Amino acid sequence: MLRAVYNALWYAALPIAMLASRTNEPLDQRERRGQIAVAPGGHPRIWMHAASVGEVEGLRPIAIGIRREFPEALIILTTMTPAGRAAARSRIPEAAAWLLAPFDSPFAVRSFLESAKPTLLLVAETELWPNFFIEARNAGVKIAVVNGRITARSAARYAKLRSLFGTAIACGDLILAQTEADARRYRALGAAEDRVVVTGNTKFDLDSMPAGDELSEVLEDFARGRPILIAGSTGPGEEAIVAAAYAELRARFPNLALIVAPRHLERADEAARAIKAAGLEAISARAMTAEQARAADVLLLDTMGELRALYRRGAIAFVGGSLFEGRGGQSPMEAAAASVPIFIGPYHEKQAEVVQAMIRASAAKLVSNARTIVDACASWLTDEDARLAAGARARATLAELNGAARRTLILLRPLIGLA
Numbered sequence: 001m002l003r004a005v006y007n008a009l010w011y012a013a014l015p016i017a018m019l020a021s022r023t024n025e026p027l028d029q030r031e032r033r034g035q036i037a038v039a040p041g042g043h044p045r046i047w048m049h050a051a052s053v054g055e056v057e058g059l060r061p062i063a064i065g066i067r068r069e070f071p072e073a074l075i076i077l078t079t080m081t082p083a084g085r086a087a088a089r090s091r092i093p094e095a096a097a098w099l100l101a102p103f104d105s106p107f108a109v110r111s112f113l114e115s116a117k118p119t120l121l122l123v124a125e126t127e128l129w130p131n132f133f134i135e136a137r138n139a140g141v142k143i144a145v146v147n148g149r150i151t152a153r154s155a156a157r158y159a160k161l162r163s164l165f166g167t168a169i170a171c172g173d174l175i176l177a178q179t180e181a182d183a184r185r186y187r188a189l190g191a192a193e194d195r196v197v198v199t200g201n202t203k204f205d206l207d208s209m210p211a212g213d214e215l216s217e218v219l220e221d222f223a224r225g226r227p228i229l230i231a232g233s234t235g236p237g238e239e240a241i242v243a244a245a246y247a248e249l250r251a252r253f254p255n256l257a258l259i260v261a262p263r264h265l266e267r268a269d270e271a272a273r274a275i276k277a278a279g280l281e282a283i284s285a286r287a288m289t290a291e292q293a294r295a296a297d298v299l300l301l302d303t304m305g306e307l308r309a310l311y312r313r314g315a316i317a318f319v320g321g322s323l324f325e326g327r328g329g330q331s332p333m334e335a336a337a338a339s340v341p342i343f344i345g346p347y348h349e350k351q352a353e354v355v356q357a358m359i360r361a362s363a364a365k366l367v368s369n370a371r372t373i374v375d376a377c378a379s380w381l382t383d384e385d386a387r388l389a390a391g392a393r394a395r396a397t398l399a400e401l402n403g404a405a406r407r408t409l410i411l412l413r414p415l416i417g418l419a
Helices: 003-020 026-032 055-070 082-091 106-116 131-139 152-160 162-170 180-188 215-224 238-252 265-277 290-295 309-310 332-339 350-362 370-381 385-400 404-418
Strands: 045-050 075-081 095-098 122-125 142-148 172-179 195-198 228-234 259-264 297-302 316-319 342-344 364-366
Touching: 003 026, 003 106, 003 162, 045 055, 045 316, 055 082, 055 122, 055 404, 075 082, 082 095, 082 172, 106 131, 122 162, 122 404, 131 142, 131 162, 142 152, 142 180, 142 342, 152 162, 152 180, 172 180, 172 404, 180 195, 215 259, 215 309, 228 238, 228 265, 228 309, 238 259, 238 316, 238 370, 259 309, 265 297, 297 404, 309 332, 316 332, 316 370, 316 404, 332 350, 332 385, 342 350, 342 370, 350 364, 350 385, 370 385
Parallel strands: 045 075, 045 122, 075 095, 122 142, 142 172, 172 195, 228 259, 228 316, 259 297, 316 342, 342 364
Antiparallel strands: none
């Protein structure tokens, strides 16, 4: 009955959902309705689904491994956001198609399945859309969750609708969870005991992480010859706190530069206003000239695809989405892979495994406001040996967590072979 109500609500809500998703292009609207065109042929045909950019990174080593072991496999990758789709096209060229995911209405999902004809569905992390699971199972598609993650808060919400989400989860042939806590929550929601395995997080796969060394000439000019505090993937309210901390740090470390990279580029103007309110003037990476790059101290990174390379030029990194409740923290892995010491806010539950491992290794520090950011930065900026050692420990910790992609592929092989 609950599924019937859910589906009825989808039929009524489709026009609203289309507007809310800001899907204005006709092609995007067709993809949301599941009306797609995918090349024929290929076996197995694998539908990979990720929410957005972060989840795409976790699917990347899996896609590489599948294409290496099953060269005839055809991969269809869907995301919930246009930014995720763009990232998928760039980061997973092994796929045959990169699409916006269909809405989770029965009509849209069935239309997608009829056109895509997948034999295996791989769902990343927490994308537990009931009709994706139920309709795929009804169509004879094998189903696996990879990098499976459920926070305690999400599990409580799912539990209230267990007859719907439990039915969906029970359709999974394999649930590959990041941690034992995630595995317990999946089992509690209805996953069969023998289908849940803890594999870790494939985002830790250093082998598939590109070097990310290439930068535009003007960004090289900005970064050259000075220590840089990089605030990556910041959210609302965080730019103001980081800017206030930097204003104090610059009085003690005159050569220190700041790069602020908002998680969502549409917030660039908001971030610039927050920086200006702290008495600082940020220059836009999009419009910066070589002369401005050499003269500026604060850079607003309002371009895509260059944060990874800038981490490699950084001295210290703040990882955003973590100073306030709601986002659960962005991934610290790019900074760690660049051997940069990290500080992160208290609300990092989505990254708990890697953050706690780095804290234990003294490669990361917790901060909660401008004062603690100043203290964390100053302790590393005044002791270069300690800073370099902390950065080395960050990368070493990431290497210790490595191997999830290999474990995941081993467990997926039977499903891929059966598909």
